[in-house]
Ligand SMILES: [Zn+2]
């Protein structure tokens with residue numbers, strides 16, 4: 023009957039759409055995902071989680087958390103700081119990442135990576151930026167990452 027109302031063009035404003043309220047940023051969502059994954063860590067010393075995404079945030083390329091290798095006991099090999107035998111979270115995420123080198127990547131980690139994991143992330147190829155929540159006891163990786171042009175930014179976790 024009233025054809026103009028059928029397409030809604032002249033009707034009153036509808037309900038509040040998601041775009042009109044505060045939505046979480048992708049950065050916040052993926053950092054929280056890393057934090058949730060870290061809860062699966064079996065390391066006695068520190069629980070770390072990692073998420074690797076595409077730079078448009080449309081794809082999660084890989085995830086990881088720290089712990090012993092698959093099939094081995096779900097414990098640290100020894101109780102020595104920095105030498106507990108667990109694979110690091112970023113290390114597992116790199117192992118799990120089968121995206122080609124040319125794909126540009128963003129990494130979310132609950133804690134600032136160690137130097138060795140920074141090097142692993144460099145060699146993964148095309149990592150553009152690393153977001154992290156908490157500082158690690160050593161901060162040497164920041165200079166290593168900066169020296170190859172990878173941005174590092176701390177987010178409130
Ligand atoms: Zn451990």
Ligand SMILES: [Zn+2]
Pocket residue numbers: 110111112135136137138139140
């Ligand atoms: Zn590490």
